[in-house]
Amino acid sequence: MFLTPYFSKQDQTVHVTAQQASDFAKAIASDFNPIHNVGAKRFCVPGDLLFALVLNQYGLHQKMHFTFEGMVGDGVELQFADSVASQFAISDSRDKTYLQVETSGDKVHCATQIESFVRSYVAFSGLNFIHVLVPMMKQHQMMINPARPLVIYESMSFDLHTLDFDQVSLKLVDQQLEITGKRGDVTLSFELLANDRVVGTGVKTLVMSGLRPYEAEKAAGMVADYESYRHAFEAA
Template sequence: MILENYYKIENNKLRISRQQASDFAKQIANDFNPLHDTDSKRFCVPGDLLFGLVLNHYGLSQNMRFVFSGMVGDGITLHFPGNAAEKFAISGSNGKDYLHIERSGDITHDKTLIQRLVEAYVAFSGHAFPYVLVPLMEAHSVMVNPDRPLIIYENMELHLDRLDITNPELKLSGTSFKINRKRGDVQLAFTLHDNGEVIGKGTKNMVLSGLRPYDAERMQRIVDDYLQRQKQFTST
């Protein structure tokens, strides 16, 4: 994976095209959410790509927290501040902040490690739907709107015991699902491993909107459509 393939720098501004965002989602993250299709009316850049670009630009810190405050749509150029402190934000050409970052501890700019960690994280993240989220929804007797399923990446945290990592891998360690009327807050907890040794932990938090009573048949149609999109892509 070469992150430079998924953005362009123009006049000191970073821009991600629809095609680049869609390619990253499908080729790297195994994410077939229609929001990342080039022709989607609600198109947005994958949050996992923004996560990777931050690590690529500022390095990997032992403790990091990412809070997404908006979806980056088409035509938005992003400003990555030159002198980032322990807390900083990635803003857009429209003056809006899209991502807030907090970091502390030791830091590494090892490009090989960063690439491997990003690949491990997006592989874990891309597995969430349908294999984790659908059983969670079924267990809580709710589901997203089948006509307009919306799952939003809200925030994530990463805590590493050390940075001399050679072969990172993420494993799911727990889940939680809190429901407030039509909103569901899902947390996926994970541990980080390096050659079999646990060397850190983290969480990924998502929001599921438009919740309604679980309908097994309609949910299965969503899953079948998602897997069919995935199959069509991998067979071309």
């Protein structure tokens, strides 16, 4: 399985090192948020890696809903039971919950399908900051704190009409930003495509906090910083 380099598992305990999390963010998701860098002050494991690990362990269901409840730090021991009900949680060894999962419909555990689904989704997710969030901030003339550019991954869900596919891709079809004071709730709607036909739909939600009036120069600085991290990784 292509996820093998990015985690270790002993019995029911899954462990992701900071290096594994950082490698996944950059190499698989093209996500260069510095919060995923080894040694980052507020380091956290990418939510997309947790999502991928759930599919790897429990299979791909027609309908799945993921609610992210906490950021996983370095050294956290996550508990992945061998079998679960249609609703379950991913918690640590101290029973702190990081992810709630709901599933329904038919299920497959095909490595080819799961890898395609994960790669397509996390690649789509990795493009969100520069290609979706920054233009939305400009449109609404509000922006996150450039000194601490933190965007919280809140939830993700999808509904597959069929599981009859090998490869799947994602297409963004709608984006909304609702601002309440200093909080911005982002909703991204997407279609899942296989051989140019729609095989499902999905929604991802994010929270932007600490919003302030938009400043073009500082927004451009955030983009430049993000791109510099990408170039440094590619050069290495």
